[in-house]
Amino acid sequence: MGKKVSGRKSSSSQFSIKVDPAFDHLSTTMTIKEFAVDARITSLLVNNEAYRIIRDGIPVNTVNLALTPIVNQHFMPTIIYNIRNTPVQLHWFVKNELQLEKMKKTGPTKKDVEALNLSFVNEEDRVFQLDGYIFKHTGPYYTPDENDVDRLVAVVVDSGINHPAHAAISSRQTLKAPDEIITDEQVKWCKENALKDDExxxxxxxxxxxxxxxxxxxxxxxxxxxxxxxxxxxxxxxxxxxxxxxxxxxxxxxxxxxxxxxxxxxxxxxxxxxxxxxxxxxxxxxxxxxxxxxxxxxxxxxxxxxxxxxxxxxxxxxxxxxxxxxxxxxxxxxxxxxxxxxxxxxxxxxxxxxxxxxxxxxxxxxxxxxxxxxxxxxxxxxxxxxxxxxxxxxxxxxxxxxxxxxxxxxxxxxxxxxxxxxxxxxxxxxxxxxxxxxxxxxxxxxxxxxxxxxxxxxxxxxxxxxxxxxxxxxxxxxxxxxxxxxxxxxxxxxxxxxxxxxxxxxxxxxxxxxxxxxxxxxxxxxxxx
Structure with a gap:
């Protein structure tokens, strides 16, 4: 399950929205539909704070971490796209607290996800922080280590400055690695008989x-x-x-x-x-x-x-x-x-x-x-x-x-x-x-x-x-x-x-x-x- 996170929040209890005065001359006779598609209008004032208008849609629909994180095994999210082939960056986090009790539910609830407190350390450079979690690395997948055992894993999927980021947490805590994988000896043989540059x-x-x-x-x-x-x-x-x-x-x-x-x-x-x-x-x-x-x-x-x-x-x-x-x-x-x-x-x-x-x-x-x-x-x-x-x-x-x-x-x-x-x-x-x-x-x-x-x-x-x-x-x-x-x-x-x-x-x-x-x-x- 994932959560969409946009850049800024307003503390005002009042809520107002209006066209930036710079575009008043364009908007006086417009219908809402005309306003929505007119690319000349590039910002709105929400509670008197300027927000850019992005019209190319939200490229990522949902993100979830359905797989079980296992030490030394590769772990990645399921990403459902609205716009295919959208480039994204994945930022991986591990929870500070141990999850000592086995999770009885099959996955995180909506309440669990909404409780994630995601914010920017640096919005321009797309650097995130997640309260209660330690940042591990940025990459397409995550390989847990021994220090992650019994901890939940989270991912932030970022499709760029023009779109909200998505956060998701793992359905289960990280498990210890099996003693070995059945094919480890075959991998070892392949490496010992390396092909190198043999065309x-x-x-x-x-x-x-x-x-x-x-x-x-x-x-x-x-x-x-x-x-x-x-x-x-x-x-x-x-x-x-x-x-x-x-x-x-x-x-x-x-x-x-x-x-x-x-x-x-x-x-x-x-x-x-x-x-x-x-x-x-x-x-x-x-x-x-x-x-x-x-x-x-x-x-x-x-x-x-x-x-x-x-x-x-x-x-x-x-x-x-x-x-x-x-x-x-x-x-x-x-x-x-x-x-x-x-x-x-x-x-x-x-x-x-x-x-x-x-x-x-x-x-x-x-x-x-x-x-x-x-x-x-x-x-x-x-x-x-x-x-x-x-x-x-x-x-x-x-x-x-x-x-x-x-x-x-x-x-x-x-x-x-x-x-x-x-x-x-x-x-x-x-x-x-x-x-x-x-x-x-x-x-x-x-x-x-x-x-x-x-x-x-x-x-x-x-x-x-x-x-x-x-x-x-x-x-x-x-x-x-x-x-x-x-x-x-x-x-x-x-x-x-x-x-x-x-x-x-x-x-x-x-x-x-x-x-x-x-x-x-x-x-x-x-x-x-």
């Missing part, structure tokens, strides 16, 4: 970050899907600061292209996109179809790459509209059940074309999150084939348009297929036989045919023991397996970052946990061009 090597990452929409945290703890993980550690306002720190650390350790899945739309717009822009990265989001409020995002280092195009393709539409998918449509049409399931899946394929600013190498970057249900392994294979055919078509089109350019293909994502699954087999071997057991196991009515990819792909990240690790929960067995991959064509894997230590993964039974914001682990590799 021929690119570091890639793929990571399913766990959409908040699927957690259903309104249920009691025992009924939760991940009931072994305390509800407090599953909430977005706890997980997001951990994830932002992961993003920052991996970027700082040389990861220049990141494929993310299960990206909540609101999390992307409020936190991920504004945060990564502060470190010189850019993000392209591809929302799933219909009312699904999550999707995939491709993040890249703007200092190294420029985006030449970004497109989203619905797999259900590609099956009908692309000529090369006639065989798929024939197969699906033999089973009403499989066809209906396929057509109602919200799955999308994102393709972002990046050009290396220094070398000119063009990277076709694809990203997807295939259907999850283990009862529909045949549909995952069909979705994988549609994806690969589309990215190969784009790959060949780009080579035809610019034969002089060096063009490569990388394809990251959560493919929801273990190495013995049909989707993985198809992508790695280039064919899935019509006699594969999964056809009839999944749908006895379907009339299968061979699925063929003209060019098989290489798994650049290999096959880890697992990328998804969940414990038994509520009588349901957990899952341990490799579902995430980064595939490539015309690229070679130089080295693969080791996965986190298994003992750390099972420290709190499974993922997610207080030191792991997702049920998946990131996979990272270096490719050589």
């Amino acid at each position: 021929n090597t690119i570091r890639l990452m793929s990571y399913n970050i766990l959409a908040d929409a699927y957690l259903e945290l309104d249920q009691v703890q025992e009924k939760l899907y991940f009931n072994y993980c305390p509800k407090a550690y599953q909430r977005f306002f706890y997980r997001t600061p951990l994830f932002l720190k992961q993003l920052h650390d991996f970027a700082d350790a040389g990861v220049s292209i990141m494929f993310l899945q299960e990206v909540d739309i609101s999390c992307h717009s409020n936190f991920i996109k504004p945060f990564i822009e502060t470190i010189g990265y850019s993000s392209e989001l591809a929302k799933k179809l219909g009312g699904i409020r999550e999707g995939v995002a491709t993040i890249f280092d703007q200092k190294r790459f420029r985006s030449t195009s970004s497109n989203i393709y619905a797999l259900s539409e590609l099956a009908k509209s692309e000529e090369e998918n006639e065989d798929i449509w024939r197969i699906l049409s033999t089973s009403k059940e499989s066809l209906e399931k396929f057509e109602t899946r919200p799955t999308v394929l994102q393709v972002v074309v990046l050009e290396d600013i220094n070398s000119g190498v063009v990277l076709i970057c694809a990203n997807t999150h295939l259907h999850h249900n283990p009862s529909d392994e045949h549909l995952k294979a069909v979705q994988a084939l549609i994806c690969v055919r589309k990215v190969l078509k784009i790959y060949y089109d780009e080579r035809k348009k610019a034969p002089e350019k060096d063009i490569r293909l990388i394809f990251g994502g959560d493919f929801n297929s273990t190495p013995d699954g049909p989707a993985y087999k198809l992508m790695a071997e280039g064919i899935l036989s019509k006699d594969d057991d999964n056809w009839k196991r999944c749908d006895k009515k379907i009339v299968a045919a061979d699925l063929v990819i003209e060019k098989s792909l290489i798994s650049l990240t290999g096959v880890p023991d697992y990328t998804n690790f969940t414990a038994d929960s509520g009588g349901k067995p957990g899952f341990v397996g490799c579902l995430d991959y980064i595939w490539g064509i015309d690229v070679a894997s130089k080295r693969v970052c080791p996965m986190p230590d298994h003992q750390k993964v099972i420290q709190y039974k499974g993922l997610p946990s207080q030191n792991a914001p997702s049920d998946h682990l990131p996979i990272i590799c270096d490719i050589e061009l």
Whole structure:
């Protein structure tokens, strides 16, 4: 919750407002509407004190601090703008008094916010003070330290001398840091294997970050899907600061292209996109179809790459509209059940074309999150084939348009297929036989045919023991397996970052946990061009 704060207050109990005498000759016959839009009138007298008139509107609507401040994790506000792309400065404060009792309310009340006493130390230089709070620093985000534990955090958002400032306080006091984050060892490996100025090597990452929409945290703890993980550690306002720190650390350790899945739309717009822009990265989001409020995002280092195009393709539409998918449509049409399931899946394929600013190498970057249900392994294979055919078509089109350019293909994502699954087999071997057991196991009515990819792909990240690790929960067995991959064509894997230590993964039974914001682990590799 935020509070708007303007520059000056009058102590007079009487209130009067009139046009500055300098403009009397303009205002004698004006209507209120005419007066409001006439840019020649630049000031009013309020209680005989001159105030400038600003007519470009208030650029910031509201500010709030919904995330939980956590020591050593990155913390930022949600800013709702009336005027997009308004430049703002964020001034961070921490409360003097400790908040020793746990806050029972979900956030600050209007009364709490109105009690903030914000004033200027120097209005011209935009220097603020907040009674009862210590100024910490000015910057786009705040990283609490040990001295902030049990204290509330406040932010002042300032859009300039012509507009009111906004103040907001955190919904919860600052928490101690987890002992370590599950990916700390991976970050350490990346830094030990620094790329430095190696223009021929690119570091890639793929990571399913766990959409908040699927957690259903309104249920009691025992009924939760991940009931072994305390509800407090599953909430977005706890997980997001951990994830932002992961993003920052991996970027700082040389990861220049990141494929993310299960990206909540609101999390992307409020936190991920504004945060990564502060470190010189850019993000392209591809929302799933219909009312699904999550999707995939491709993040890249703007200092190294420029985006030449970004497109989203619905797999259900590609099956009908692309000529090369006639065989798929024939197969699906033999089973009403499989066809209906396929057509109602919200799955999308994102393709972002990046050009290396220094070398000119063009990277076709694809990203997807295939259907999850283990009862529909045949549909995952069909979705994988549609994806690969589309990215190969784009790959060949780009080579035809610019034969002089060096063009490569990388394809990251959560493919929801273990190495013995049909989707993985198809992508790695280039064919899935019509006699594969999964056809009839999944749908006895379907009339299968061979699925063929003209060019098989290489798994650049290999096959880890697992990328998804969940414990038994509520009588349901957990899952341990490799579902995430980064595939490539015309690229070679130089080295693969080791996965986190298994003992750390099972420290709190499974993922997610207080030191792991997702049920998946990131996979990272270096490719050589």
